[in-house]
Structures are given as C-alpha cells and as structure tokens.
Amino acid sequence: PGRPAPAAPRTGTTAPQFSDRQQVTAGTGVPGPRPEPARRRRPEARISQRVIPRDLRPLSLRDELVELGGLFRAYQRRAEPDLAMLADLQERKARAFLAWSDASCDVTLRLEAQRAEQAAAVIRRQHLHRTGEVAEGEEPGVARLLNVPQWEYARSVLTHVAGHTPLPGAEARLLVLMLTLRTAHTGTGNLVGQDVTGLGLTDPEDLIGKLTGCGWLDIPGTVGDLLASRPENPTPVTVPSLVPGTDGSGPFTFGRKTRPKLSGWAQRVVSDKKLRKAKAPAGIRLLALTLATSTDDTGRLGPGGQGIPLNTLATRVPADAGELRYLIDRLTATDWLAEAALTDTHLTGQLTERVLPLTCPYNEWL
Incomplete structure (x- = not known):
C-alpha cells in the first residue's frame, strides 16, 4: 500500500537494438556476429x-x-x-x-x-x-663494331625491310633483311648456303622458293644449288627492287664501303654464339637485331633508356603479345637482355655488357 503501481508496458515496442544495422539472432535477443571487414593487402614491392x-x-x-x-x-x-x-x-x-x-x-x-x-x-x-674527364688516348668505354653514322644506316635498313618484305612472318622478315644487306648497294651480291642455313629457318628451301616465285629474288640456278654453294663458289643473287634506277639512286644513301660493314654487323648479331648454342629461331634473332638498334649509349632500351613503344616494336618484329613475351624470355636466357619489363605500352630493359659492342645507340643522347 502507498507504492505506485508499475507502469503498463507500451504497446508496439520491440526488443532493444544495439544497432540498426545488426541482425538479432532469433530467440536469443543477442546481435549476430559482425561481418569481418575485407582486408586490403598492400601492393607488393x-x-x-x-x-x-x-x-x-x-x-x-x-x-x-x-x-x-x-x-x-x-x-x-x-x-x-x-x-x-x-x-x-x-x-x-x-x-x-x-x-x-x-x-x-x-x-x-x-x-x-x-x-x-x-x-x-x-x-x-x-x-x-x-x-671529358677521360684523358685523350684512353680506350673508349665501349668499342662498337659500327661507328656513329653507320648506326643510322643500320636503322634505315631495318625500317625499309619492315615495309618491303613480300611475305608474312619473322622468318621471311629475317631472310629478307639479310639478303637486303648483301645486295643493298647495287641490288646484286653473292650468297653461300651457310648464309641461309645458319639463320634458324624452319624450311629455308621453301622460303627461298617463295621469294623467287613472287619475283622479289632472282637466282641463276635452283634453290638446292644455292643452299649447296660454298665460299669458294658462291651464288650470285639479285634483288630487282634494290637495283639503282637510271639516275643511279636507290632506297639507301650509304656508299659501297659501308654496305659490307652493315652486313658484317648483322651477321655478327644473328650468329652470336649463345644464340647459335640455344638454336634460336628467326624471331629471336630478329628481335636481337631490333634491340641492338634501339638503345641509349649505356644499353638501356629506347631513347634515353625510356623503353621502346610496343607499336614501334611491332613494326620491326612480327609477333603478337604472347609471342613477344616468349621471345623476350628466350633472349634474356641467352644473356642478351636483362631487367626486361613488358607493359601494355612499352618494353624496357638493359642489353648486357657482352653485346654492347653490337649496339647502335640513338644519337640524341650522345
């Protein structure tokens, strides 16, 4: 008596909620476990x-x-x-x-x-x-096979061949490049079987047959005769598109003495002992030639070492993205290329010290 009656419970009320975002486990009145937040992993260094x-x-x-x-x-x-x-x-x-x-x-x-x-x-x-901190008479840091003007000539041949190879594929491109260097000055030159069989081609006889069949190459006898020819009896070959016109001009501006130097340089690259030992196919040798003409003076790829745009590389080496990655890996395995990185837009990396004498750096950084 004298105590106030307890207040009647309000109608329409619900059990207390700890959070309007939490779900209460049925029959317990206890909130369910919170979902674990997604953990963001830091990017790998x-x-x-x-x-x-x-x-x-x-x-x-x-x-x-x-x-x-x-x-x-x-x-x-x-x-x-x-x-x-x-x-x-x-x-x-x-x-x-x-x-x-x-x-x-x-x-x-x-x-x-x-x-x-x-x-x-x-x-x-x-x-x-x-x-200028090295005294006169001291040996240069890298004794390159070609000199500065010849670097641009080498690039001009690769550019010409990229736009004038009559057949598709890396094998045709490599063979046309080597034949162009042999015949660049007059449209004619001498060839022996080893010049062709040493390029790692799948079927050199068939490929030469196709080049002669489409009129890009002229040979005096059969393809078999050419492949069997030896240094003491070379086969004369002609590339009609390289024969100078009536005014004496051709597609290249370098002279008679420069042609054999460029040809010798390319032969040194494609017949590199580690490429031969690995039995490198034509695509790898073509990539080696391309990269040798695409470095700064320290061997970093691209002008100033900034890398080679993939659209530029694709004009020189006919390969899709998957094939290109394979070629890069193989070239790295033969101690040509180091620190290679292939992105969606560029290939960066460093040619190894042993092949620096074969490089033709871009002139803008010299």
Whole structure:
C-alpha cells in the first residue's frame, strides 16, 4: 500500500537494438556476429621484376630494396638521362642484391648483383667520356663494331625491310633483311648456303622458293644449288627492287664501303654464339637485331633508356603479345637482355655488357 503501481508496458515496442544495422539472432535477443571487414593487402614491392618479400630481414635491407625500386622507376620517367645518377643506382643495386643473396641463399641474386656492378662500370665510363674527364688516348668505354653514322644506316635498313618484305612472318622478315644487306648497294651480291642455313629457318628451301616465285629474288640456278654453294663458289643473287634506277639512286644513301660493314654487323648479331648454342629461331634473332638498334649509349632500351613503344616494336618484329613475351624470355636466357619489363605500352630493359659492342645507340643522347 502507498507504492505506485508499475507502469503498463507500451504497446508496439520491440526488443532493444544495439544497432540498426545488426541482425538479432532469433530467440536469443543477442546481435549476430559482425561481418569481418575485407582486408586490403598492400601492393607488393618490386625491383627488377622481383617481388621483395615482406618478411625479408634485416629490415634495413628490405627498406633499401624498396627505395631502389622506386628510384629506378623514377629514373625511367626522366625527360633526360643522368648517367652519374644511373651509375650510382646500379652500384647500390649491386650491393643490395649481394646482401639479399646472402640473406636468402639465392644464387640468382648474386648473378644479378654482378650484372648490376658491370652495368655501373660501363655507365660510369660513358659518363666520364661524355663529360671529358677521360684523358685523350684512353680506350673508349665501349668499342662498337659500327661507328656513329653507320648506326643510322643500320636503322634505315631495318625500317625499309619492315615495309618491303613480300611475305608474312619473322622468318621471311629475317631472310629478307639479310639478303637486303648483301645486295643493298647495287641490288646484286653473292650468297653461300651457310648464309641461309645458319639463320634458324624452319624450311629455308621453301622460303627461298617463295621469294623467287613472287619475283622479289632472282637466282641463276635452283634453290638446292644455292643452299649447296660454298665460299669458294658462291651464288650470285639479285634483288630487282634494290637495283639503282637510271639516275643511279636507290632506297639507301650509304656508299659501297659501308654496305659490307652493315652486313658484317648483322651477321655478327644473328650468329652470336649463345644464340647459335640455344638454336634460336628467326624471331629471336630478329628481335636481337631490333634491340641492338634501339638503345641509349649505356644499353638501356629506347631513347634515353625510356623503353621502346610496343607499336614501334611491332613494326620491326612480327609477333603478337604472347609471342613477344616468349621471345623476350628466350633472349634474356641467352644473356642478351636483362631487367626486361613488358607493359601494355612499352618494353624496357638493359642489353648486357657482352653485346654492347653490337649496339647502335640513338644519337640524341650522345
């Protein structure tokens, strides 16, 4: 008595809710478990197309590799090269990869460290020559097979062949290129069987038959005679489209003495001992020739080392994206190419030190 009566419960009310977004488990009045938020993984850090492990120790080594990867990518975006900076980066990379090899017991990292050290030495030497800090009479950093004017001539032949090969495919392109270099000055030249059979062609007899059949090539006898010919008895061949006109002009501007030098250069590239040992097919040899004429003076691909646009590369090497990746991998395996990276728009990378004498750098950075 004297106590107020308890208030009547309100109608239409519901059980208490902890959140208007939570679902209550039936019959318990307890909210169900919250969904686990999706975890966003940080992007993998990379350098030279290698993933840097998140658990790599010491941490200072991992930080150095991550920073170097960013610095190399920033260098590739530069408008102009800085060889002193690039040499410093390569030296840092050599030290970092050597430490990484010791930490992970990965011998391939040690090999890459050695390549970086060699690249640093070449780049440093090029920088000293460019700035005039190397004394007169000293040997140049890279003794190239062709000289500066001949580099442009080599590119002009590759450009001409890209637009004047009468048959499709890399094999036809490579054979037409080599025949063009043999006959470029007068439209005529001498050929022996080894010149053709050494190119890694699937069926050289059939291919030569097609070139003669469409009128691009003239030979005095049969295809079998040409393939059997030896240096003491070469076969004279003619490419009618290269015979000078009545005014004496042809498609090329270089002279009689330059032609054999260009032909010898191309022969050195396609018959490289590691390409021969790997029995490289025509596409790989054609890519090797193309890359040799597509570097800066340190061997980085593209003008200023900025890479080669894929649409430009496609005009020189007839291959789709999948085939091109295969060719790049094979060329890397033969110690021609290092640090290769293929994006949707460009191929970047570095030709190895052993093939730098065969390169024809772009002149704008010299």
